[in-house]
Amino acid sequence: MSTHARWKLPLGTAGVLVLAVGAWLVFGGPAPRDAAPVVAPAPVTQAPVPPPVFASTPAVPRAKDGGLDLVGAATAQVQAAAPDPEAAPYPVDLEALRAKLPGNLYFEMDAPTKDPAELSRREGVKAKWNALYGKVLSNEASEEEVHQYYEHRRQVSEDAIAFATTMLQDYGDKLPSEHRGLLELSVNMHRTRLAELPRQESEALSRREAHAQRQKEWRAGGGRQP
Numbered sequence: 001m002s003t004h005a006r007w008k009l010p011l012g013t014a015g016v017l018v019l020a021v022g023a024w025l026v027f028g029g030p031a032p033r034d035a036a037p038v039v040a041p042a043p044v045t046q047a048p049v050p051p052p053v054f055a056s057t058p059a060v061p062r063a064k065d066g067g068l069d070l071v072g073a074a075t076a077q078v079q080a081a082a083p084d085p086e087a088a089p090y091p092v093d094l095e096a097l098r099a100k101l102p103g104n105l106y107f108e109m110d111a112p113t114k115d116p117a118e119l120s121r122r123e124g125v126k127a128k129w130n131a132l133y134g135k136v137l138s139n140e141a142s143e144e145e146v147h148q149y150y151e152h153r154r155q156v157s158e159d160a161i162a163f164a165t166t167m168l169q170d171y172g173d174k175l176p177s178e179h180r181g182l183l184e185l186s187v188n189m190h191r192t193r194l195a196e197l198p199r200q201e202s203e204a205l206s207r208r209e210a211h212a213q214r215q216k217e218w219r220a221g222g223g224r225q226p
Contacts, residue, residue, distance in 0.1 A: 091171055091174035091175065092167065092171050092175075094111065094112075096170075097163070097166060097167065097170070098111075100166055100170075101159075101162055101163060101166060104159045104162060104163055105155060105156055105159040105160075106159060106160070106163040108125075109122055109125065109126075129149070129152060132145060132148070132149050133149060136149050136204050136208075139207050139208045139210075139211035139212075141204075141208065143205065143208065146201065146204050146205055146208060147201070150197055150200065150201040150204070153193070153197060154194065154197055157190040157191075157193045157194045157197075158190075158194070160186060160187075160190045161186075161187050161190050161191065161194075164183045164184075164186050164187045164190075165187060167183060168180060168183055168184070168187075
């Protein structure tokens with residue numbers, strides 16, 4: 001892929017707000033089946049804004065644990081339509097960013113691609129982490145698996161922050177203002193997520209321990225209801 005591929009982000013201010021609200025609603029991933037239903041916010045009076053559509057995915061990019069991936073949205077996916085020869089290239093050299101950020105998960109999971117094999121691999125990785133998240137929610141994950149899951153979430157957010165801040169530092173003065181705003185929003189939201197992770201991990205371990213204790217007492221009682 002050319003390092004000067006033209007990335008287009010068909011998002012105005014309303015689109016940024018839709019992404020931000022959606023990210024907060026699903027920030028922690030899909031809700032467990034026995035959780036209380038989420039109450040939707042009151043509808044706004046303006047007409048609904050349709051989500052942006054990118055070439056390699058049918059909807060807004062998703063984060064690794066089910067949330068919206070604002071960094072992926074901000075940097076965008078390559079449009080399916082043929083490039084307009086009259087338009088100036090998007091002012092971001094993706095390969096230069098890759099060289100600055102070796103091992104960053106953006107390039108492993110979110111960099112623009114149309115390769116079916118690569119897209120399939122990414123879906124497999126996402127499915128693996130979603131399955132582990134389900135085990136954490138249901139208190140069936142081992143202690144090691146709980147640590148593994150939250151360590152992955154830390155890496156996702158740290159890499160997202162590193163990618164977005166580097167892009168802003170290197171190209172911020174060349175980017176459209178709405179794209180800069182979306183990248184800055186992504187940084188702030190991932191920082192908030194990082195601050196919440198220790199508490200979430202501690203609570204997951206406590207729930208797991210309580211669940212294991214209840215199972216132990218149940219087995220000690222011969223599997224009978226009290």
